[in-house]
């Protein structure tokens with residue numbers, strides 16, 4: 001896997017970055033590029049430390065970042081909170097890249113928290129991480145979504161797809177929820193505070209693509225990582241949505257204030273906490 005000079009659109013010298021799902025696919029490629037330029041890299045993964053130790057050694061190559069690994073399985077919300085606590089204890093981060101994604105499953109799975117798995121891993125875990133870390137993320141949050149959100153619907157009364165589930169519907173619904181939440185946060189923040197942007201890296205050769213669309217091929221993870229890192233450009237407006245590195249309008253559902261309010265209310269109920277308060281204190 002190779003990357004060239006200039007893949008990072010902002011000066012990352014001295015910065016600390018947390019990448020979720022950073023040990024495979026697009027997240028791994030993103031971590032590899034970041035490791036050259038940042039001061040500290042927090043890599044999150046679901047696998048035990050010993051299975052990712054070779055990758056971590058590579059990321060810690062000569063002249064590269066200090067790398068710390070945080071294991072957390074987002075199918076357990078307590079582990080998301082634990083991850084937030086450990087990142088906070090480590091001094092927070094300048095940039096949070098929410099990239100982790102559940103494998104596509106044809107059968108609807110409910111987690112031990114009682115929530116549909118794709119919604120929990122892809123969306124709720126991200127919301128929990130953002131709200132629990134909001135005051136220690138100093139610069140930018142990049143949420144990784146997907147162009148599939150453009151064809152999704154957000155039935156807030158059936159967010160967990162109890163009345164009709166498919167792997168693709170679960171995936172694109174979770175991605176629309178990510179874009180809608182990000183638009184809501186950006187609206188609350190206005191021009192102040194840490195910026196939040198959403199990116200689609202584009203169709204990419206990863207386990208996720210092969211699971212969800214067997215036979216379909218895409219770009220390399222390095223190309224996708226560059227599209228994720230395009231979300232770090234300081235010139236981007238708060239709330240920007242980027243598809244393959246270019247600003248694009250998201251699904252209009254995501255920018256509808258009524259849908260945003262209803263999603264936030266449904267999210268509060270699922271997480272049993274009031275995220276409106278946390279953003280107000282941002």
Ligand SMILES: NC(=O)c1ccc[n+]([C@@H]2O[C@H](COP(=O)([O-])OP(=O)(O)OC[C@H]3O[C@@H](n4cnc5c(N)ncnc54)[C@H](OP(=O)(O)O)[C@@H]3O)[C@@H](O)[C@H]2O)c1
Pocket residue numbers: 020021022023024025026027045046047072073074075098099100101102103121144145146147200201202203204205206207208209218
């Ligand atoms: N690939 C594409 O064509 C494409 C297109 C558009 C958008 N995207 C987006 O790009 C991002 C990265 O996708 P990818 O294709 O690189 O997928 P991937 O190769 O499947 O990687 C997903 C990452 O999430 C982690 N993960 C899985 N289950 C988890 C759990 N329960 N708790 C915490 N982390 C978990 C995985 O860890 P393990 O590997 O250890 O299980 C892995 O590091 C996703 O947000 C995806 O929606 C991808």
